[in-house]
Amino acid sequence: MTRTSDPFPAPPSQRLGDILVSQKVITKKELDSALKAQNRSGERLGQILVSRGAVNRLALSEALARQCGLAHIDLRKDQVDPSTAKLLGPDICRKLGCIPVRETGEELQVAIVDPWNIQPIHEHVSRIHPGKIQYLVTSEFDIEWATRAIFHETYINESIWGLFYRNPEECAHKTFTTPQIIAMAVIAFLLIIGMVFAPYITMLGLNIAAALIYLGISIFRFSIALSGAARQDLIAVTAQDLQALDDSQLPIYTILIPVFREKEVLPVLLQSIKELDYPASKLDVKLLLEEVDQETRQAAIAIHPPGNIEFITIPDSQPRTKPKACNYGLISARGKYLVIFDAEDKPERDQLKKVICTFKKGGEDLICVQAKLNYYNRNQNLLTRWFTCEYSNWFDMILPGLNRAGLPIPLGGTSNHFLTEKLRELGGWDPFNVTEDADLGIRMYKHNYKTAIVDSTTYEEANSKLWNWIRQRTRWIKGYLQTWFVNMRHPFRLLKELGLKGVLGFHLTVGGTPFLFILNPIFWFLTTMSFVFDIHFLSELFPPPIFFISAFNLIIGNFVFVYLNVISTFRRGYYELGKYALLSPIYWVLMSFAAWRAMWQLISKPFYWEKTTHGLSEHPDQEEEEFVPEGKA
Numbered sequence: 079m080t081r082t083s084d085p086f087p088a089p090p091s092q093r094l095g096d097i098l099v100s101q102k103v104i105t106k107k108e109l110d111s112a113l114k115a116q117n118r119s120g121e122r123l124g125q126i127l128v129s130r131g132a133v134n135r136l137a138l139s140e141a142l143a144r145q146c147g148l149a150h151i152d153l154r155k156d157q158v159d160p161s162t163a164k165l166l167g168p169d170i171c172r173k174l175g176c177i178p179v180r181e182t183g184e185e186l187q188v189a190i191v192d193p194w195n196i197q198p199i200h201e202h203v204s205r206i207h208p209g210k211i212q213y214l215v216t217s218e219f220d221i222e223w224a225t226r227a228i229f230h231e232t233y234i235n236e237s238i239w240g241l242f243y244r245n246p247e248e249c250a251h252k253t254f255t256t257p258q259i260i261a262m263a264v265i266a267f268l269l270i271i272g273m274v275f276a277p278y279i280t281m282l283g284l285n286i287a288a289a290l291i292y293l294g295i296s297i298f299r300f301s302i303a304l305s306g307a308a309r310q311d312l313i314a315v316t317a318q319d320l321q322a323l324d325d326s327q328l329p330i331y332t333i334l335i336p337v338f339r340e341k342e343v344l345p346v347l348l349q350s351i352k353e354l355d356y357p358a359s360k361l362d363v364k365l366l367l368e369e370v371d372q373e374t375r376q377a378a379i380a381i382h383p384p385g386n387i388e389f390i391t392i393p394d395s396q397p398r399t400k401p402k403a404c405n406y407g408l409i410s411a412r413g414k415y416l417v418i419f420d421a422e423d424k425p426e427r428d429q430l431k432k433v434i435c436t437f438k439k440g441g442e443d444l445i446c447v448q449a450k451l452n453y454y455n456r457n458q459n460l461l462t463r464w465f466t467c468e469y470s471n472w473f474d475m476i477l478p479g480l481n482r483a484g485l486p487i488p489l490g491g492t493s494n495h496f497l498t499e500k501l502r503e504l505g506g507w508d509p510f511n512v513t514e515d516a517d518l519g520i521r522m523y524k525h526n527y528k529t530a531i532v533d534s535t536t537y538e539e540a541n542s543k544l545w546n547w548i549r550q551r552t553r554w555i556k557g558y559l560q561t562w563f564v565n566m567r568h569p570f571r572l573l574k575e576l577g578l579k580g581v582l583g584f585h586l587t588v589g590g591t592p593f594l595f596i597l598n599p600i601f602w603f604l605t606t607m608s609f610v611f612d613i614h615f616l617s618e619l620f621p622p623p624i625f626f627i628s629a630f631n632l633i634i635g636n637f638v639f640v641y642l643n644v645i646s647t648f649r650r651g652y653y654e655l656g657k658y659a660l661l662s663p664i665y666w667v668l669m670s671f672a673a674w675r676a677m678w679q680l681i682s683k684p685f686y687w688e689k690t691t692h693g694l695s696e697h698p699d700q701e702e703e704e705f706v707p708e709g710k711a
Contacts, residue, residue, distance in 0.1 A: 086196060086200075086213075087146030087147060087148055087193040087194065087196065087213075088146060088147035090145050090146060091145075092144075092145060093145075094123055094124060094141055094142065094145055095109045095112070095113065095123055097141045097144055097145055098127070098133060098137070098138075098141050101137075101141065103132075103133055103137050103141070104127060104132050104133060108127070108130075108132045112126045112127050112130065112132070115357075115359075118325050118326065118357075119325045119326055119328070119357040119359060119360065120325070120326030120327070121326075121357060121359040121360060122359070124138045124141075124142065125359040125360075125386075126358075126359040128359070128384070128385035128386060129357075129358035129359040129361065129384055129385060129386040130358065130384060130385075131382070131383075131384040131385060133385065134385055135217035135218060135219050135220075135385055136152065136217055136220075138217065139191070139215050139216050139217040139220075140215075142193060142215050143193070143214075143215035146193040146194070146215070148193055148213055148214060148215050149212070149214045149215070150214065150215050150216070151179065151187075151189050151214040151215070151216050152216070152220070153177075153179075153189060153216050153220040153221070153223065153224045154220060154223065156179075158177060158178075158179050158180070158189075158224045158227075158228060159179065159180040159181070160228050162178045162179060162180050162181055162186070163177055163178050163179070163224070163225075163228040164228065164229075165178045165186075165206045165207070166178055166202065166203075166206065168225050168228075168229040168232055168233075168409075170202060171221065171225050172221075172222070172225060172409075172410055172412075174190075174198060174199045174202060175190060175191035175192055175195075175199075175218060175221055176188055176189060176190045176191070176199045176203070176221065177189050177221055177224050177225060177228075178203070178206075178207075179214065181207075184209040184210055185209065185210040185211070185212055186203070186207040186209065186210070186211050186212070187211075187212045187213075187214055188203055188211060188212070188213050188214065189213075189214050189215075189216040189220070189221065189224075190213050190214070190215060190216070191215075191216065191217065191218045191221055193213065193215055196213060199213075219388055222388065222390075222410055225410075226390075226410075230393065233393075233406060233409055234393055234395060234406075236405065236409055237392075237402050237403075237405035237406040237408075237409065237506075237509065238395065238397075238402055238405075238509050240405060240505050240506055241504075241505035241506060241507070241508050241509075243505075244505040245505065247564075247567060247568070248505070248508070248521055248564065249508055249510060249564070250508050250510040250511040250517070250560045250561075250563075250564050250684070250685075251510045253560065253563065253680065253681075253684045254563060255567050257567075258563065258566070258567065269284075278618065278619075281619055282618075282619055282621075282624075285619050285620070285624060285628075286624055288597055288600075288601075289624055289627045289628050289631060290627065291590075291593065292594070292597060292601075292631045292635065293627055293630065293631055293635070294586065295586050295590040295593070295594060296631060296634075296635040296638060296639075298586045298590070299476070299586075299590075299638075299639070299642075300638045300642070301479075302475075302476055302479035302480055302483060302485075303471065303475040303476055303479055303642045303646075304475075304479070305478075305479040305482055305483060306474065306475035306476060306477065306478035306479030306480075306481075306482070307474075307475045307479075307645065307646075307649065313436050313439045313440055313530050313532075314533070315432045315435040315436060315439075315532065315533065319435045320428060320431050320432065320435065323431055323434065323435070325357050328356065328357060328360055328431075328434070329360070329413065329414035329415065329434075330360050330361075330362050330412050330413040330414060331356060331360060331361055331362065331413045331414070331415050331416075331417070331430055332362040332363075332364065332411040332412060332413030332415070332416040332417070332498060333351065333361060333362070333363045333364065333416075333417055333419055334364050334366060334404050334407040334408070334411070334416065334417070334418050334419070335347060335363065335364065335365050335366060335418075335419050335420070335421060336366040336400045336403040336404055336407075336418075336420070336421075337365060337366065337367060337371075337374055337378075337421040338367075338368050338371055338374070338400075338403075338689060339371055339373070339374060339689065339691075340374060340421040340422070341373055341374045341377035341378075343421045343422040343539070344374070344377055344378055344381055344421065345381065346421075346422055346424065347419075347421050347422070347423070348381060348383055348387075350419070350423060350424045350425060351363060351387070351419075352384075353427055354425065354427060354429070354430060355427045355428045355430070355431060356430045356431065358384065358386055359386065361386050362386070362388075362411065362412045362413045363386055363387040363388065364387075364388050364390050364407045364410070364411070365378060365383075365387055365388065365389050365390065366390050366392055366403040366404065366406065366407045367389060367390065367391055367392065368391075368392050368394065368398065368403070369391050369392060369393050369394040370394050375389070375391075390406065390407055390410070392406050396685070397509055397510055397685040397687070398687060399509050399510070399512065399514070399685065399687045400491075400514065400687065401506075401507030401508060401509045401511065401514035402507075402509035404418060404506065404507050404514075405506040405507055405509060408498075408501065408502065408506050411498050413498055414497070414498060415430075415433065415434065415437070415495055415496065415497065415498060416495070416496045416497075416498045416501060417430070417433070417493065417494065417495045417496070418491075418492050418493070418494050419492055419493065419536070420491065420492045420538065422538055422539040423492055423493065423536050423537070423538055424454060424536065424537040424538075425449065425493060425534070425535075425536040425537075426534045426535055426536070428534065429449055429493070429532070429534040429536065430495075432532050432533070432534045433447045433449070433495040433532055433534075436530050436532050437495075437497070440528070440530055441528070443526060443527055443528045444527075444528045444529075444530055445496060445497045445500040445501070445522065445527045445528070445529075446489070446494060446495065446496050446497075446519075446522060446527070446528075446529040446530070447494075447495040447529070447530045447531075447532050448477065448487065448489055448490060448493065448494055448495075448529055448530070448531050448532070449490075449493035449494075449495070449531075449532050449534045449535065449536050450473040450474060450477075450493075450531065450532075450533070450534065450535045450536070451469055451473050451490050451492065451493060451535070451536050451537075451538055452466065452469055452470060452473065452535050452536075452537055452538070452650065453465060453466045453469060453537060453538055453539065453540035454537040454538070454539065455539055455540055455542065456540060456652065456655065457654070458540070458542045459542050460658065460661075461540075461541065461542060461543075461544060461547055462540040462541070462542050463655050463658040464658060464659075464661070464662065464664075464665040465540040465541060465547070466540060466647070466652065466655060467643040467644075467646065467647050467655055467658065467659045467662065467665075468643065468665070469540075470643075470646040470647050470649070470650050470652065471642050471643050471646040473490065474646055474649060474650065475642065475646050475649075477490075477531055478531050480583065480587065481529065481530065481531050483579075483583070484579070484580075485579065485580060485583030485584075485587070486519060486520050486523040486576065486580055486583055486584050486587070486588075487519045487523070487529045487531075488513075488515065488516035488519045488520065488558070488561075488587060488588055489515035489516060489518055489519040489529070490515055491513075491515045492515075492536060492538065493536040494515060494518075495532075500527065504518070504521060504522065504525065504527075508564075510560075510684075510685050511557055511560050511561060511564070512553045512554075512556055512557040512560065512684075512685065512686075512687055512688075513553065513554050513556070513557020513558055513560065513561065514557070516557060516558055516561050516588060517557070517560070517561045517564070520561060520565060520584060520588065523576065523580060524572075524575045524576060541690065543691070544668075546690060546691050547668070548668065548671065548672050548675070549688040549689070549690065550688065550690040551668075551669060551672035551676075552672045552675045552676045552679060552688060553676075553687065553688045553690075554676075555591070555592045555595065555669075555672055555673050555676035556676040556677075556679050556680050556684070558588055558589075558591055558592050559592055559676060559677070559680050560680065560684065561588050562585075562588050562589045562592075565584065565588075572584075592673050592676065595666070595669045595670045595672070595673035596670070596673045596674065596677065598666060598667075598670045599667075599670045599674070601628070601631075601632070604616060604619075605632065636663060639662065639666075640659060640660060640662050640663070643659035643662050644656050644659040644660065647659055
């Protein structure tokens, strides 16, 4: 029986579990199991039952309404009056778990999630409506759904323009600024003049500059990789640290999973979430689905995921990118911590707990922890083997080396763990940058925040189809170019923000990565021409000092990059990949093709997100192995 005269709930006459059992929503056995889990985690019984899939949120809210003696409302059927809902802002609605529904005469109806925490809600609502108030119980997801529907434009604007409103100079909405266009035009004009009136001097100067830059990037990458390989992680997480964690004290953890046309990998995704060593009732999992992708939505519904997985529909608007979807999910994130997982990801079970330990050991300026990435289908074909060699080098050696050197870290595309509120303060991700992770890593460094690398691996699906790989690599390199041009809008300001060491690291990493890929074919062509044809002009472009540097780059530089790929695979125990790492120069040809394609796209369609098709792995569960770092076996 419900009461409408008194806005506050009555003392419970029945326990929630008994109500659910009496209504035959759950069995006595399910209740007993959930109560044991409650003793371990300290979480609310209803949240535990929902996360286990024993109860849906509608049935839970109906039982809560019965327990406290308040009326129930289904916001999906009983629509909210938009003008009434706007009496409270979306932030307050989400924070308090309530939404004004309608005004009837002098009475205001307010839907709430938690009737046992009504006092802070009543304090806010009383300020906007001093008259009679009726509280109705609803589900948490219904509050989220109604809030997104009522404040639709606000959500869209925040997800697209949030960063731009905070700091337009950090947003890639404009690819090239007017001063940059003028500077490039002046450089092009001077080169043309030089090629007309002094072709030899001009080409010699370009050759000297390219050779020196190439040498500098090679030495930098080699030293950084050796640093990453030679020493252990700065913040070590031991088995004792993990055992010391009390499940009842663990905070809510938000997991954002952007998916688009990826119905094939949904079962892998749900299984990975289920296997995480973290109380399911404390996981705020948001499946971010594009409005136009009804096929994936229907596939997700058919799987019947547990109740802690929320479906969020991203309204169709441009740019249609992963960072825009993540920004949309960030708005309603409830966790103290937040992580991005891609749909095909398989993180190690204890990753979330390792990250929490890392945050506890880090300083106040630590706001991001990056997990290592690798592939579970590494032996599918030659392309996946090369891809695994590259990832092993980048995430196991280069990124730890950058971290220890105190340099900016371009984040990986997944398994970035953040302090949620700090991420919001930074404006989230740049929806116009197609490599939003690298951009965010540089932006955090500019704001004096730190990133740590955690000794935990997330396994992904390596691209096994050539054109699919080229599309993905084109997008990554285009995003690096976007990030470089955005940060080079004000070079002197960048120097002040990053410092000399940080600026050098930024140029050699973010600028140097695409530069090498773009430059390689030119030098390969010149080298081939000099060997095949006796062209006197080419030999004049390489006077003895430059010839020595170029020969060093060609022989020693390429050997170094191959060597790093070999030792990185050996450090992971992927000994069978060593022989394929020796063939890395063929892989670099493909990367150079993608780099030139990325340059063209940067001009023709900078925000275009080339979709990577997943679900191509033949045996996704057969190749994953635990990574035991050197010295820890």
